[in-house]
Amino acid sequence: MILLVIVTLILSACSQGKTTENKSEQSASGQTETSKEAAKPETKKFKIGINQFAEHPALDAVRTGFEEELKALGVEAEFDWKNAQADVPNATKISQKFAEDKVDLILAIATISAQTAKTATAENKIPVLFSAVTDPVSAELVASMEKPEGNLSGTTDMAPMDKQLKLFTELKPEIKKIGIIFNTGEANSEAQVKMAEEIAAGMGLEIVTIGINNINEVPQAVDAILSKADAIYTITDNIVASAINVVAKKANEAGVITIGAEKAHVEGGILMTEGLSYLELGKQTAQMAKRVLVDGADISAMPVESLKATSKAVNVETVKILGLEGAKTFAGAEEVK
Template sequence: MKNRVTAGIAVTALAAAMLTGCGGKTGESGKKETYTIGISQFAEHKSLDNCREGFLMGLEEEGIKEGDNLKVEYKNSAADMGTAGQIADSFVSDKVDLICTIATPSAQTAYNASMDSDIPVVYTAVTDPVAAELADKDKQPVGEVTGTSDKLPIEEQLEMIRKILPDAKKIGIMYTTSEANSVSAIAEYKELAGKFGFEIIEKGVTAAADVPLATDDLLDQVDCITNLTDNTVVSSLATVLEKANEKKIPVFGSEVEQVKLGCLAAEGIDYISLGKQTGKMAAKILKGEKQASQMKFETITKPGFYANTKVAETLGIEIPQDILAEAVESFDTIEK
């Protein structure tokens, strides 16, 4: 029995046939000549763009190259669940060989749409595939769906914040209440915060329009803000940073692109590397070496420290030299 999954609502169990293989053109020898894949990206921001870029790079490293033996249909749902569902349905209707989904809501809608077909789904930037009901607690897929997790290194993030802000007591986190990945991350932050002497102040939003007021509310209560990989909030990062900078309150990111844009620092992952890892998984499926249902989801095991010294200077914060020396990359400018 396989379950359909949706973001923020109850799951309905449906019986479905076992999924096998892919379509596409084949030559006289039976070997596939070309592949067609659909890429469904949930929102427009640099982290997810990097996932897409890395995914195509990973495929190319495995001999599957766009414009050569690969046709790509790319669609972005602009953080709208209804649009994500329409995109998934269109890919199934087009009978693509594989659907790549970028972010949790796109993964859930694509799996729902494709589970009664023979089209595998490979996801990336899904923080908690188990909470999203795309995998079980042993990392086994629930059907023909697998991919990579961008699970945050939350304990390392808290430790880093404590080193940079030794006197801070309250950390604010904004998140989208319908995003399973964000709800899961909030729970882990609360579980670990006490270990470092922090209290987590959370603020839920349902849409980008809620972000300005939610930011104002958080900034009145906290010593700093830390970001998740929440698609709605990250898409509105410029608003969060502008308001926080006015009050000289630091904002910590969850990956390198957020640090480039003006977050003070992050213990995060490289989304291009994550995308590459996903592309290599997809290549195995397209080549018929493995089925998605035979592949546990994967994660990047080691986070990297990123810092923005320009932001530190503007806020009057000194990043300790011992941790700055360990940075994978540091920046002395803020991208516009």
């Protein structure tokens, strides 16, 4: 009997020891798993304010490309998109609100939006990336294309103007005067006009201009330019882009050749372009945003970037209206209806 009691006590002790050991292992295992979860860094969700100066296909494409590419890059972001409706005071208020909200980054689409963002962030230095800006140096957004030296950088939509102006003489050698309608209050447009004048002079062409201040002046401006020029060139001007259908319709009715700075113009009825993709421009800007937000890159040292590849696009309906079927210039161009 005594022996039986002793054996029972020994077995009980062993059992308790194993139980204690198992609990210890479970506890240690639980602490390890909890520690691992705690050690996982939480993915930060960035707040990005988007100040878009106007709503038209080119600027819309920049925004779409930017948002899609950030998602593809795995960057968690909350977008606060605002449309300034081509109004400077609106753009100013939007930038000021983003600065007050202390967003992580501002995407300024178009020159005026970028200029208002620069002013609004002068003190808190929130990083600002711009896109669809033709000449950021002339617009006083950056010190130079290579070294911005401030809290702004981004992508330029500088068009291959020499290639685009050459299309006029390829399609109709008799063309001598090319008309441009532009917003006199936009530095981006003024820079393009000056560049067009310099390039055209070297090609034996003359640039005729009509300045406007708002979208309501576009119809009258088109009528005026048609009476002075042999053809029309639509630059990347936001007011003109917002009324591109009006420009195309009047020019087509007059039988006048039109060349646009980018594909969205062709989609609006302009005859042809050899230009860049604004969707791709937006994606490239998103890649810059990732470097700033996630990788910790210094925006003041990030050169302004541009797209190198260009492509042709032609509006087939406009081709028919102008009777230009079979023109060699259209070879290899994307057909747009």
